[in-house]
Amino acid sequence: MNVLKIATAGSVDDGKSTLIGRLLYDTKSLTEDKLEAIKKSSEQRGYDYLDFSLATDGLVAEREQGITIDVAHIYFSTPTKSYIIADTPGHVEYTRNMVTGASTSQVAIILIDARKGVIEQTYRHFFINNLLRVKNVIVAVNKMDLVDYSEEVFNNIKKDFEALNAKSTYAEQIVSYIPVSALKGDNIVDKTDAMSWYNGDTILGHLEELEAQDLYDAGKVRFPVQTVIRPKTDEFHDFRGYAGKISGGSLKVGDAVTVLPSLTQSKIKEIFFFDKTYAEAPAGSSVNITLEDDINITRGDMLVKTDELPKIEKQVTATVCWMDSKNLVPGTKYIVQHNTNRVLSKIDSINSVIATDYTGEQENNNKLSLNEIGEVSIKLSKPIYFDSYNDNKSNGAFILIDAQTNTTAGAGFIS
Numbered sequence: 001m002n003v004l005k006i007a008t009a010g011s012v013d014d015g016k017s018t019l020i021g022r023l024l025y026d027t028k029s030l031t032e033d034k035l036e037a038i039k040k041s042s043e044q045r046g047y048d049y050l051d052f053s054l055a056t057d058g059l060v061a062e063r064e065q066g067i068t069i070d071v072a073h074i075y076f077s078t079p080t081k082s083y084i085i086a087d088t089p090g091h092v093e094y095t096r097n098m099v100t101g102a103s104t105s106q107v108a109i110i111l112i113d114a115r116k117g118v119i120e121q122t123y124r125h126f127f128i129n130n131l132l133r134v135k136n137v138i139v140a141v142n143k144m145d146l147v148d149y150s151e152e153v154f155n156n157i158k159k160d161f162e163a164l165n166a167k168s169t170y171a172e173q174i175v176s177y178i179p180v181s182a183l184k185g186d187n188i189v190d191k192t193d194a195m196s197w198y199n200g201d202t203i204l205g206h207l208e209e210l211e212a213q214d215l216y217d218a219g220k221v222r223f224p225v226q227t228v229i230r231p232k233t234d235e236f237h238d239f240r241g242y243a244g245k246i247s248g249g250s251l252k253v254g255d256a257v258t259v260l261p262s263l264t265q266s267k268i269k270e271i272f273f274f275d276k277t278y279a280e281a282p283a284g285s286s287v288n289i290t291l292e293d294d295i296n297i298t299r300g301d302m303l304v305k306t307d308e309l310p311k312i313e314k315q316v317t318a319t320v321c322w323m324d325s326k327n328l329v330p331g332t333k334y335i336v337q338h339n340t341n342r343v344l345s346k347i348d349s350i351n352s353v354i355a356t357d358y359t360g361e362q363e364n365n366n367k368l369s370l371n372e373i374g375e376v377s378i379k380l381s382k383p384i385y386f387d388s389y390n391d392n393k394s395n396g397a398f399i400l401i402d403a404q405t406n407t408t409a410g411a412g413f414i415s
Contacts (some may be wrong), residue, residue, distance in 0.1 A: 002080075002081050002082070002109060002136070002212040002346060003081070003082045003083070003106045003212055004081055004082070004083050004084045004106060004207060004210060004212045005083075005084045005086070005104055005106050005107070005155050005212075006083060006084065006086065006105055006106070006107045006108070006109060006207070007085075007088055007098070007101045007102040007108045007109070007134070008020065008085060008086065008087050008088060008101075008108075008109045008110075008111065009098060009102070009108060009109070009110045009111070009125035009128070009129070010110060010112070010113075010118060010121070010125070010142075010339045011090060011113070011116075011121040011384065012264055012355075012384070013113070014112065014142060014143075014344070015111055015113070015142045015143060015182045015183070016040060016085060016087060016088075016109075016185055016273070017141065017313070018182040019105075019109070019111065019153070019180070019182035019188065019203070020085055020087055021038075021182075022182045022183075022185055022188045022189075023076065023085075023188060023189065023203065023204065024028060025077055026057075026185060026188060026189035026190065026204075027076055027078060027189060027204065027393040029076035029077070029166060039110055040108045045322075047166070051165070051320060054331075055260050056412075059214070059271060060138070061181045064080065069089070069212065069360060072086075072087040073086055073087075074087060075114060077103070078204070078208065080208060080367070081207075081208060081334040082380050082390060083207070083213070085100075086100075086101030086104075086105060086192055088100075088101035088314045089103065091276070092380075095124070095128070095321065095356075095371035095373075096321060096322075096323040096370070096411075097193045097322045098125065098128055099128060099132070099323075099411055100411075101130060102129060102132050103132055103386065103397070103411065105132075105134055106135065106136065106210075106212060107134065107135075107136045107137075107138065107200055107207065107210060107309065108129045108134045108137045108138070108139055109137075109138045109203070109272070110122065110124075110125050110129070110137060110138070110139050112140070112141050112157055112161070113142060113143050114141050114142060114143045114146060114147045114150075114153055114154070114157065115146055115147060115267070116143050117157050117160060117166065118155070118157060118161055121166060122161070122164070123356065123396075124159075126161075126164055126165075126168075126354045127356040128170055129173075129374070130168050130170045130173065130414065131161070131192045131319060133172075133389065133390065133393065134172055134173070134277075134415070135172055135173060135174060136173075136174050136176070136303075137173060137174070137175045137176070137209055138175075138176050138177075138206060139157075139158070139161055139175060139176065139177045140158050140178050140180050140203060140208075141154050141177065141180065142180050142182055143159075143177070143178045143179040143187055144179065144180060144181050144182060144195065145184050145186065145194070146185065148392070149179070149186075149194045149195045149256040151195070151197040151198075152197075153316055154177075154207050154362045155255070156178045157191070157192070159179045160241055161174075161175070161177070161405055164408070165405070174351075176186045176200075176206060177282050178198075178200060178201070178202070178203055178206065179195055179198055179199075180202075180203060181194075181272070187202045187231070188202060188203050188204065189202060189203070190202065190270060190370070191206045192203065203329075205229065205279055210399055211266065213412075218391075218393070219247065219248035219249070219387060219392030220248045220249065220302055220305070220308040220387065220392065221246065221249040221250070221283075221290065221304060221308060221393065222246070222247045222248050222250055222251075222300050222302060222310070222339075222387075222392060222394065222395045223231060223242075223244050223245075223246050223247075223251065223257075223300045223302060223303040223304070224244050224245070224300075224301075224339035224341070224395075225242045225243070225244050225297055225298070225300065225302065225303065226243050226244045226245070226299060226340050226341045227242075227243050227296060228240065228241070228242060228243075228298065228299070228330060229241035229242070229243055229288055236261035237329075238247050239290070240291070241272065241285070241289060241290050241293065241381040242288065242289050242291075242297055243248030243286070243288045243289075243301065244286070244287070244303075244340070245284070245286045245287075245398065246281055246282070246283050246285050246286075246287065247283055247392065247393075247394040247395060248283055248392050248394075248395070249282075249283055249325045250266065250280050250281060250282045250283060251268060251271065251280065251281050251287075251305075252271075252279060252280040252281075253268050253269065253270065253279050253280070254267055254268060255303065255304040255305060256307075257291070257303045257304060257305060257306060258303070258304055258305075258309065259295055259297055259302075260301060260303075260304060260309075260310075260385040260392070261301070261302055261303045261382075261383060261385065262295070262296070262314065264293075264295050266291040266292050266293040266295060267291065267293075268289055268290075268291060268292075269290045269291055270289070270290045271287050272287060272288040272290075273285070273286075273287050273288070273337055276367075280358070288301065298324075299340055300339075300340050300341040300342065301341075302339070302385050303343075304385075305323055306371065307332065308396065309387045310395065311386055311387065312383045312384075312385050313379065313380075313383055313384070314379065314380045314381075314382065314383045314384075314410075315348070315377065315379050316377075316378050316380065316384070316386065316414050316415075317351070317375065317376070317377050317414070317415045318375070318378065318398070318414045318415060319373060319375055319376075319389075319412065319413045319414045319415065320368065320373070320375075320376045320400070320410045320411065320413075321371075321372075321373045321410060321411045321412075322368040322369065322370060322371065322372050322373070322374070322409070322410045323371075323411065324370065324402065324407065324409035324410065324411050325370050326402075326409075327367045327368060327370075328345050328347060328350065328368040328371050328376070328400075328409070328410060329347065329350070329366065329367045330348065330349050330366060331346065331347060332347050333345065333346050333403065334347070334400040334401060334402060334403065334409060334410075335400070335401040336378065336380060336398050336399075336400060336401075336412075337398060337399045337400075337401055338384045338386060338397075338398040339395065341385075343379045343380045343381055343382055343384055343399075344381040344403075345378050345400075346377060346379045347376060347377075347378060347380070348377040348378060348379045349377045349379060350365075350366050350367060350368055350375075350376055350377065351375040352374055352375045353365065353372055353373070353374040354373045354374055354375065355413055357375060366409075369378060369409070375415070376412070378412075384398075386398075386414055387414070388414055388415060389413040389414050389415075396413060397411070397412065397413055398411075398412045398414070399411050399412070400412060
């Protein structure tokens, strides 16, 4: 069954958690005890309706304040598809959480309050989806019941968002617009009679039509080696396999491959998945590969097709989302984790801080603060083998790790 990964985005009180709760309720994905807890809590608060946001806000602070703070992952299924929703916070101070949630998503749902229209946070959320190359974006104009289901209000918001979309740097992005009321259930799973002027799909109907293209599907073949398999048994005494996850395309038995960084060449002898062998493995497969030649390969090395070499350099320029309370400044050292490869690095320069509201303004104050996004040049102690993020998401992304605290300090997307 196909799995579709979705990230939600929206400002405070736009109704993200309510929309997700409504999706779960209308697809009968809520357990009886969860539904009973929602009913009880809604009654205690004096509501004359079910507060579906309680289905996703798991932290005590979230329930008390009625806001989303952390990234929650919600799972549900229909007869044709499985879904994973990353319910991300809408606040500016939680930008890093949104980047985390959207980084593995194939679809984004951006909520807009019909009463407020396109606001600054809408710009920020759309910018991040552009940055992460999320192909399908659903603009859900929520709370239509509070504007009397006005077609004019919906069309004005659509017009404003189209002006924003015209500034997009991602030409392949597809934007769809759906008027909804998450609280009432209008156009979430079932069509509503309240907006007869709208002839498009519901949220779920649109999601059901989308192809679940995986993060690992696009680009040239990359196989980062996670570990070397050497069984300590008599039967497999001479066995030497290399385990990892394929991205960018398929690998076949007989393919000519080059090992990086040594540039040694060989051919694929066998492809194993557990105890079975296959002639070919598609992108996204976690497999064990053997080669025709005995080559010294370790964790952090990479196998690529011989005619599809990536860039191999000791300096990269990347867009970095900063996630640490300690500012990123030139001269500081971090560990770059690129696939399975860890390399010591030094920040060469902060080229600019990017305006995420599409004003075009860029600062160069030589630092990145928490939740800021900027262009950064990084020097590495040894070469890494990479593609641009546009060409291969998995091989064009990395994280910066603070060597002293071992915390993830930033996420980078190579230009």
